[in-house]
Amino acid sequence: MVARTLITNPTRRPLVAPSILSADFARLGDEVRATLDAGADLMHLDVMDGHFVPNLTMGPALCASLRRALPEVVLDVHLMVDDPARFVAPFAAAGADHLTFHIEAVPEPAALVREIHDAGLTAGLAINPPTDVRAVLPHLDAVDLVLVMSVNPGFSGQAFIPEVLDKVRAVAPRLRDDQRLEMDGGVNARTVEACRAAGCDLIVAASAIFGTTDYRAAIDTLRGRPISVETT
Numbered sequence: 001m002v003a004r005t006l007i008t009n010p011t012r013r014p015l016v017a018p019s020i021l022s023a024d025f026a027r028l029g030d031e032v033r034a035t036l037d038a039g040a041d042l043m044h045l046d047v048m049d050g051h052f053v054p055n056l057t058m059g060p061a062l063c064a065s066l067r068r069a070l071p072e073v074v075l076d077v078h079l080m081v082d083d084p085a086r087f088v089a090p091f092a093a094a095g096a097d098h099l100t101f102h103i104e105a106v107p108e109p110a111a112l113v114r115e116i117h118d119a120g121l122t123a124g125l126a127i128n129p130p131t132d133v134r135a136v137l138p139h140l141d142a143v144d145l146v147l148v149m150s151v152n153p154g155f156s157g158q159a160f161i162p163e164v165l166d167k168v169r170a171v172a173p174r175l176r177d178d179q180r181l182e183m184d185g186g187v188n189a190r191t192v193e194a195c196r197a198a199g200c201d202l203i204v205a206a207s208a209i210f211g212t213t214d215y216r217a218a219i220d221t222l223r224g225r226p227i228s229v230e231t232t
């Protein structure tokens with residue numbers, strides 16, 4: 001239950017999660033190890049089905065390979081798929097720690113959140129830039145994490161959409177201490193400060209980490225000055 005502890009009870013904030021979407025897939029194990037050595041807290045896996053978003057990426061087999069290669073790593077799986085319920089059991093079996101799915105795919109998310117919890121994983125709810133924040137507000141209590149997308153999902157390397165910070169500001173004061181607010185898309189040295197100031201405490205970045213040669217510097221910049229948190 002490492003993930004439950006890391007996500008619900010982190011010892012420092014913000015957490016930084018490299019998205020392996022911009023990693024060199026031919027050297028994936030080494031890439032992941034290098035970011036962990038450079039201070040990354042968890043790994044973000046972007047799962048795309050070619051329907052919910054116009055791209056195809058990775059599935060449970062890749063997750064299982066990472067789990068085998070790195071037994072201790074915390075795997076945060078972001079499901080950008082039409083039917084996330086189909087993938088709870090396969091990703092649980094593949095060693096995922098956390099599953100986030102989209103409110104646009106599952107407008108009534110309570111049952112799926114329960115299913116993810118019953119499988120022993122933490123659960124997150126994501127919201128796309130065009131979707132009104134009121135879609136997620138009734139469901140905050142049930143989830144361990146809210147993911148505010150700051151690009152339209154599908155590809156790494158897109159420009160940050162600053163308007164989504166209003167959503168972060170609406171959600172942040174409504175969350176408990178054991179819930180995380182994750183930002184994903186176009187987060188880099190120029191945009192991260194606004195994310196942190198708005199209340200994000202889990203920062204995802206693909207190109208801003210894997211597009212550099214100094215992973216530690218990139219991760220340190222994204223984290224800023226972390227707050228140490230008393231754990232209970």
Ligand code: DX5
Nearest residue numbers: 153154156157186205206207
């Ligand atoms: C976008 C994915 C993101 C993406 C981020 O659809 O959900 O996780 O990989 O890439 P950057 O950080 O390059 O915007």
Ligand code: ZN
Nearest residue numbers: 019046078184
């Ligand atoms: Zn993502």
